[in-house]
Amino acid sequence: MRQLNRLNQFARLWQHSRGAAQQTSVAEMAERCFCSERHVRTLLRQWQQSQWLDWQAQSGRGKRGTLRFLQTPEQLRSALLQQQLDGGHPQQALQLVQLAPEQLAHLLQPFMGGQWQNNAPTLRIPYYRPLDDIQPLSLDGRAEQHLARHIFAGLTRFADDRLVADLAHHWVRSDNQREWYFFLRPQLHWHSGEAIDARQLQQQLQRVLQSEDGSKLLVSVKSITLAHALCLRFELHCPDNWLPHRLASVSCLLPHPQDETLGAGPYRLSHFSPTLVRIESHGWYHLQHPLMQTIEYWITPQLFDSQLGTSCRHPVQIAIGAQHELSLLRPVSNSISLGFCYLAIQQSARLSAAQAAKLMHLIQQAEIVAQLPLEEGLITPGREMLPGWSLPCWPENRHIALPAELQLHYHLPVELDAMAHKLQELLAAHQCQLQLHFHPGKSWKNYPHLASADLIMGDRLIGDTPEFTLESWLRLDPLWPAILPAERYRQLMTNLSEIQTLEQEPARFDGLQHTFQQLMSDAVIMPLFNYRYQVSAPPGVEGIHLNSWGWFDFTRAWVPPPVMIE
Structure with missing residues (x-):
């Protein structure tokens, strides 16, 4: 990009004196800009205009002239960045900010939060790490x-x-509970139209069924066929009243x-890309359209622990806004x-079981969570697995x-690293x-040493419907077959199969509570500990309500127009 080359050469010239006025020659400036004297004269003319x-300049070859800087490289980068963003070209804008992460974060701050771009509302979110590919089966x-739930749809969803x-648009179940029919909305469209x-x-859905996680999540599904051009038929090996919930899971987004x-x-x-993720609303959506036209994640990695990596940070407290607005940010949801x-x-x-119970007792009595060297208000000690699912009192032994x-x-x-050392x-x-x-991962998938762990x-x-989430955790996480004896794990899966046959949801909840109470008692x-989720935003961003994932529904956020019509 020509603008970037001109800016980089200007920055080299500016850097020599840190912007102070100076007496210099064309030859010296050509050396600093790594170009010919002829090209420097062209650049000086353009920069002056x-x-x-x-x-x-002073007449005569080799004579020294007076050079005064009217702009700093940072001011120019910011102005060029604004031009590209106003023109709706965030990718080109990023090419103008080839800076170190801490410099990039500082430069981008004024452009974060709710903005109007080409008469379209845009929300720019600064984010601390590159995002993984948004593929529902491997997230x-x-x-x-959270992004996947906004990009993809499933037969059902959580709201x-x-x-x-x-x-x-709805579904029905046969009397024997082994056949389910999901009736599709007419005139559905992909993002391409x-x-x-x-x-x-x-x-x-067949692909999900054949995947590693999908085969466990949908283990009760025998076949998926077309009952009609707008109806999918699920035939089950055994009754499963969690099926509509399973089809709303991230791995079942299509x-x-x-x-x-x-x-x-x-x-x-x-x-x-590693520096920018952009999503845009589209006219083919089959439900209520979002109020925000565009959502952008601007990736500005910050300094991090070289052993734990960038993803060790846990951004449960999200701040949306420009640097000059930070004093105005208010917690809109927590x-x-x-x-x-x-x-x-x-x-x-x-x-042994007695030693395990003693260990649980020691941790419970020591209250080491309260001693962790963490930011105040970030976590709170766990007192129950879910509301009403209280921890037992383990024997002291x-x-x-x-x-x-x-x-x-x-x-x-990263909080678990602090916890590990306190436990040590x-x-x-x-x-x-x-x-x-x-x-250095977010889960135990493909971790080869799990079986050798004692703790x-x-x-x-x-996320949504916590009881169902915990049921899926027992089915999908490699943790459970690694820590439970084979016979105990088989019995656990049998227990889950019995719970899913219960028609009434409260009965299924009670069954899961009993299962987890037994695992805790043993x-x-x-x-x-739990996290304290919080989203803060400047006064101009509306419609932000924290959801169970610690984020907010992008479809409900909005910003008022810059000029209110009277």
């Missing part, structure tokens, strides 16, 4: 899952913690069979997350000694050496 600087990150219709064919949805970047959600993906970080104990010969050595494996977020100190006081093993710490996201699992 653009009022970047003032150059008063672990909270931000990626305000309720299960509602999406691509299907292509009409959605029911056979495409059938094909994509991309286009030939182009996995295309979906049928309220926003289409228009740009995806909540205690239902999701939690947990400790699990492997049920094996290395650690004072006469029982802990093993001389134990292995703790844990993954992100606690067990050392009881003559138990705790070896720490950090896994395990991880993060359990909980010192298999305990929640350690």
Whole structure:
């Protein structure tokens, strides 16, 4: 880009004196700009016409003239950035800001938050790490899952913690509970404008069924067929009253069979790179259209722990706004997350049931969560797994000694690293050496050392309908077959199969509560702490309400026009 080259050469010239006026020659400036004297004269003429600087030359070869800078490189970058953004060219704008991460974050701050761009409302969100590819079958990150729910649609979806219709307008179940019919809305379209064919949805659901997670989530599904051009028929091996919930899961969101970047959600993906992710509303959406035309994630990585990586940060407190607005930001929504970080104990010969219960008791009594060196207000100690699912009082077992050595494996977020070291100190006081093993991932998928762990710490996201989320956790997470004996794990799966046959939702909730209460009583699992979710925004951004994922529904956010019509 010619503008970028001119700006970089100007920055080299400016850097020599840090913008101070100076006596210099064309030859010296050519050396600093790495170009010929002839080209420098051309640049000086252009820069002077653009009022970047003032150059008063002296006649005679090699004579020194007076150079005064009228702009700084940062001011010019900001102005050029504004021009590109106003023209609706964020990709070109990013090419103008080839700066170090901390400089980039500072430069971009004035352009964050709610903006009007070409008479279209745009929300720009500064984000701390690059996002993974938005592919529903392989998403672990909270931000990626939130984006996927806006880009793709499923037969059903969650809204305000309720299960509602999406691509299907309703569904019915046969009397024997082994056949389900999902009736599709007419005139559905992909983001490209292509009409959605029911056979495409059938094909994509078959793909989910054949995937590793999908085969576990939809284990009760025997076949998926077309009952009609606008009706999908699910035949089940056994009754499963969670089926509509399962089809609203992230892994059951449906991309286009030939182009996995295309979906049928309220926003289409228009740009995806390590520095910018942009989604735009489209006219083919089958439900209520969003109020915000464009959502942009501007990736501005910050300094991070080289061992834990950039993704170790856990942005549960999101601030949307420009630098000059930060003093005006107000918390528009906050909540205690239902999701939690947990400790699990492997049920094996290395650690007896009595020793596991003693360990749980020590952690519970020591209250080490309150001692973690973390930002105040970020987390809160876990007192229950879900509201009403209280922790048991594990026996002290004072006469029982802990093993001389134990292995703790844990993954992100970074708060678990602080927890691991506190736990190491606690067990050392009881003559138990705790070896720490950090896994730089967001889940235990494809982690080869899980079976060798005595203790395990991880993060359990909980979104909509928390009871169903925990049921899926038991089915999908490799944690459970790794820490439970084979017979106990088989019994757990049998128990889940019995619970899913219950027609009334409260009965299924009670069954799951009993299952988890038993796992906690047996010192298999305990929640350690929950996060305090918070979203802050400047006065000009409206319609932001925190959801159970710690984000807000993009379809409801809006910004008032810059000039109110009287």
